[in-house]
Amino acid sequence: xxxxxxxxxxxxxxxxxxxxxxxxxxxxxxxxxxxxxxxxxxxxxxxxxxxxxxxxxxxxxxxxxxxxxxxxxxxxxxxxxxxxxxxxxxxxxxxxxxxxxxxxxxxxxxxxxxxxxxxxxxxxxxxxxxxxxxxxxxxxxxxxxxxxxxxxxxxxxxxxxxxxxxxxxxxxxxxxxxxxxxxxxxxxxxxxxxxxxxxxxxxxxxxxxxxxxxxxxxxxxxxxxxxxxxxxxxxxxxxxxxxxxxxxxxxxxxxxxxxxxxxxxxxxxxxxxxxxx
Amino acid sequence: xxxxxxxxxxxxxxxxxxxxxxxxxxxxxxxxxxxxxxxxxxxxxxxxxxxxxxxxxxxxxxxxxxxxxxxxxxxxxxxxxxxxxxxxxxxxxxxxxxxxxxxxxxxxxxxxxxxxxxxxxxxxxxxxxxxxxxxxxxxxxxxxxxxxxxxxxxxxxxxxxxxxxxxxxxxxxxxxxxxxxxxxxxxxxxxxxxxxxxxxxxxxxxxxxxxxxxxxxxxxxxxxxxxxxxxxxxxxxxxxxxxxxxxxxxxxxxxxxxxxxxxxxxxxxxxx
Numbered sequence: 065x066x067x068x069x070x071x072x073x074x075x076x077x078x079x080x081x082x083x084x085x086x087x088x089x090x091x092x093x094x095x096x097x098x099x100x101x102x103x104x105x106x107x108x109x110x111x112x113x114x115x116x117x118x119x120x121x122x123x124x125x126x127x128x129x130x131x132x133x134x135x136x137x138x139x140x141x142x143x144x145x146x147x148x149x150x151x152x153x154x155x156x157x158x159x160x161x162x163x164x165x166x167x168x169x170x171x172x173x174x175x176x177x178x179x180x181x182x183x184x185x186x187x188x189x190x191x192x193x194x195x196x197x198x199x200x201x202x203x204x205x206x207x208x209x210x211x212x213x214x215x216x217x218x219x220x221x222x223x224x225x226x227x228x229x230x231x232x233x234x235x236x237x238x239x240x241x242x243x244x245x246x247x248x249x250x251x252x253x254x255x256x257x258x259x260x261x262x263x264x265x266x267x268x269x270x271x272x273x274x275x276x277x278x279x280x281x282x283x284x285x286x287x288x289x290x291x292x293x294x295x296x297x298x299x300x301x302x303x304x305x306x307x308x309x310x311x312x313x314x315x316x317x318x319x320x321x322x323x324x325x326x327x328x329x330x331x332x333x334x335x336x337x338x339x340x341x
Numbered sequence: 342x343x344x345x346x347x348x349x350x351x352x353x354x355x356x357x358x359x360x361x362x363x364x365x366x367x368x369x370x371x372x373x374x375x376x377x378x379x380x381x382x383x384x385x386x387x388x389x390x391x392x393x394x395x396x397x398x399x400x401x402x403x404x405x406x407x408x409x410x411x412x413x414x415x416x417x418x419x420x421x422x423x424x425x426x427x428x429x430x431x432x433x434x435x436x437x438x439x440x441x442x443x444x445x446x447x448x449x450x451x452x453x454x455x456x457x458x459x460x461x462x463x464x465x466x467x468x469x470x471x472x473x474x475x476x477x478x479x480x481x482x483x484x485x486x487x488x489x490x491x492x493x494x495x496x497x498x499x500x501x502x503x504x505x506x507x508x509x510x511x512x513x514x515x516x517x518x519x520x521x522x523x524x525x526x527x528x529x530x531x532x533x534x535x536x537x538x539x540x541x542x543x544x545x546x547x548x549x550x551x552x553x554x555x556x557x558x559x560x561x562x563x564x565x566x567x568x569x570x571x572x573x574x575x576x577x578x579x580x581x582x583x584x585x586x587x588x589x590x591x592x593x594x595x596x597x598x599x600x601x602x603x604x605x606x607x608x609x610x611x612x613x
Binding site for chain 1: 352538578586590593611
């Protein structure tokens with residue numbers, strides 16, 4: 065069981081002059097309860113990988129299955145929930161409730177059940193169905209709109225949730241809300257997040273993959289990356305700033321001990337290392 | 342001077358009144374950088390739309406070098422003085438090559454060919470896109486696209502630029518490039534309003550204005566904000582991690598200046 069991608073390769077415009085290899089030999093498994101963080105710079109293939117995992121693109125090489133079935137557009141329907149980057153730009157219905165209910169309706173769920181699923185999903189993302197259900201999606205603030213877009217995917221009750229840069233462009237409150245949604249969804253689903261920053265989910269990830277040039281350049285735990293942020297170098301990625309400070313201090317010969325993502329802990333280590341404490 | 346005087350504005354979707362801004366005042370002089378901070382829904386984007394008369398204030402006024410946005414006679418020259426850049430570059434690119442896109446605005450100013458060429462070249466140089474004149478915009482990276490949009494605004498030679506979350510959809514490199522362009526434009530004497538919810542982007546601003554629920558919750562130097570985490574929290578904002586680290590170091594008695602937000606600068610401040 066689980067989402068299993070094995071030796072996945074993908075070539076855009078295969079067989080034409082514009083042919084471009086985007087993925088090479090990528091293997092990834094996701095079980096319920098997992099939070100897999102896929103990190104990569106722009107052009108590393110991470111969005112392509114997400115589209116393959118969602119069944120939107122058929123892999124050029126390798127095998128893909130979900131809960132024992134070959135992964136195709138059809139088998140992915142209602143099973144894989146993909147939230148695109150900038151998802152709020154795809155809101156379209158007259159009311160938020162209709163927009164969120166569109167997914168389940170489109171899967172053939174009866175209208176009343178679809179609306180019930182929509183209400184439940186809106187509660188999950190922290191948008192009260194009574195307050196927000198009748199509003200136009202275009203009257204929402206950026207953070208609310210992102211949550212409405214996520215609710216539209218959750219309303220289909222996917223077994224796997226795939227998120228492309230889910231916190232990009234959100235303020236502190238919106239980012240916190242998305243982190244909360246991810247934690248809640250992990251209880252019943254497998255979650256994959258692709259991002260170019262390690263800042264947000266590193267401490268929560270069960271696994272971290274770094275993509276570079278379409279291949280997996282590193283695979284390990286979030287804790288591995290925190291204790292040695294230079295592991296991100298293979299993907300041309302910047303470590304979170306707080307880790308970077310500790311790295312630089314160590315480079316200068318100061319003993320800061322185990323690295324910490326928490327600014328307060330890091331400050332105490334630095335103060336001690338510098339002899340101020 | 343670009344000046345908001347006690348500005349209020351409400352949206353009225355289907356008759357209901359939704360207050361977006363109330364009693365907002367701010368000003369920016371040439372060469373100044375003003376950061377406008379606020380969470381999603383705080384009224385930031387409404388403020389941007391009021392700056393060059395896309396929206397008109399219900400109360401108060403918006404003035405640009407003495408012209409009022411509500412004065413119909415002056416609105417065209419006012420709009421030339423205030424360039425506006427929005428969050429999503431893809432929504433603002435109109436042409437099929439980089440140079441045509443930059444020329445789109447100034448083409449309407451009745452310039453001759455040579456003048457137009459010069460405008461386009463200067464603007465592309467200002468944002469570091471020289472060499473990509475014939476590139477199709479959709480082949481640019483996110484950061485390059487946003488710099489193209491800024492070039493399009495710069496080509497109108499505005500005295501002021503208002504940028505609405507210009508980096509929020511960009512990767513770290515794209516973001517760094519756009520921030521460098523903004524610093525450059527400020528140094529060249531333009532007055533800049535940089536709207537963001539990321540305090541780290543406006544640590545070098547002359548002043549920051551924090552919006553909360555459409556009202557000004559704070560005006561002052563960015564460094565004054567770093568030591569007020571409860572105010573930031575109530576405005577839906579976060580202290581950047583390195584700034585939080587520095588504040589903790591200071592609380593522990595480490596002699597280091599407030600407001601450092603860059604890891605390298607912090608290490609140099611501690612040990613050089």
